[in-house]
Amino acid sequence: MDLNKSICNATVEIFQTMLMMEALPGEPLAKRGASHYRSVTGIVGLAGPSKGMLAIHIPEKTALKITSSFLCMEVDAIGDDVKDAVGELANMVAGSIKADLLEDSKEYKLSIPSVVCGAEYQIECLAASQGSIVPFTIDGGEFLVEFHLQG
Amino acid sequence: MGKKVLIIDDSNTMRKIVTRSLRQAGLEFDTILEAADGQAALEVLEGEMVDIILSDINMPNMDGIEFLRQKQRNDKIKGIPVVMITTEAGSDILNEAMSLGALGSIKKPFTPEQVQEILGNLL
Numbered sequence: 001m002d003l004n005k006s007i008c009n010a011t012v013e014i015f016q017t018m019l020m021m022e023a024l025p026g027e028p029l030a031k032r033g034a035s036h037y038r039s040v041t042g043i044v045g046l047a048g049p050s051k052g053m054l055a056i057h058i059p060e061k062t063a064l065k066i067t068s069s070f071l072c073m074e075v076d077a078i079g080d081d082v083k084d085a086v087g088e089l090a091n092m093v094a095g096s097i098k099a100d101l102l103e104d105s106k107e108y109k110l111s112i113p114s115v116v117c118g119a120e121y122q123i124e125c126l127a128a129s130q131g132s133i134v135p136f137t138i139d140g141g142e143f144l145v146e147f148h149l150q151g
Numbered sequence: 152m153g154k155k156v157l158i159i160d161d162s163n164t165m166r167k168i169v170t171r172s173l174r175q176a177g178l179e180f181d182t183i184l185e186a187a188d189g190q191a192a193l194e195v196l197e198g199e200m201v202d203i204i205l206s207d208i209n210m211p212n213m214d215g216i217e218f219l220r221q222k223q224r225n226d227k228i229k230g231i232p233v234v235m236i237t238t239e240a241g242s243d244i245l246n247e248a249m250s251l252g253a254l255g256s257i258k259k260p261f262t263p264e265q266v267q268e269i270l271g272n273l274l
Contacts, residue, residue: 017260095238
């Protein structure tokens with residue numbers, strides 16, 4: 001199971017296809033549970049033979065840029081549009097990783113996306129799980145994609 | 152009379168992306184209606200007939216599968232073609248949608264060309 005490759009493939013394809021943006025993956029991060037500052041995080045749970053979670057952590061400035069690109073209009077404040085766009089982005093990445101990574105993907109279900117945002121927060125998940133956090137760079141911003149699977 | 156489409160998705164962002172993709176695919180609709188879930192879609196369909204429905208599967212309140220079940224029980228709307236737009240490509244849930252009358256599916260992420268290829272044959 002090549003978690004990093006699956007995260008990269010899904011993220012790059014979605015940014016290219018839906019946002020016309022090039023997302024460049026960086027080296028996976030070792031540290032989990034880091035704090036996020038002035039960010040928006042989209043989270044999708046995975047339930048089935050094992051449990052999992054996909055999270056995309058996006059700094060506010062980058063989230064505004066991504067949302068503006070999604071909607072083809074200038075979005076300049078963190079509000080419902082940004083939360084919805086980040087949630088949908090997490091949903092698409094989770095769906096692609098699920099199909100790519102899990103041979104028995106038919107037995108898994110994705111949750112409705114949740115979104116967290118704020119000045120400073122941490123997302124803790126599945127302490128005993130295997131997982132990966134991959135940083136990405138787009139024109140004018142950075143973000144993290146985190147995926148964990150337990151069992 | 153001009154063509155009408157109903158887009159069902161709990162994400163406002165995705166409804167806008169689908170609308171844009173229809174236009175980019177060269178599929179002209181005079182009226183584009185939107186609903187945030189299956190229940191809202193059934194309410195829209197009480198007052199409006201449409202030529203095609205594009206529906207997400209994974210939605211709160213009433214999901215795309217339950218919407219298809221309810222639609223099949225309603226003689227007035229059961230003949231309207233439905234295409235699922237979902238991240239759940241190749242899943243059992245998509246097979247269930249097909250067994251409930253969905254005519255095709257578009258996997259997210261998608262391009263306008265893929266939208267055209269699937270919808271062009273149905274319109």
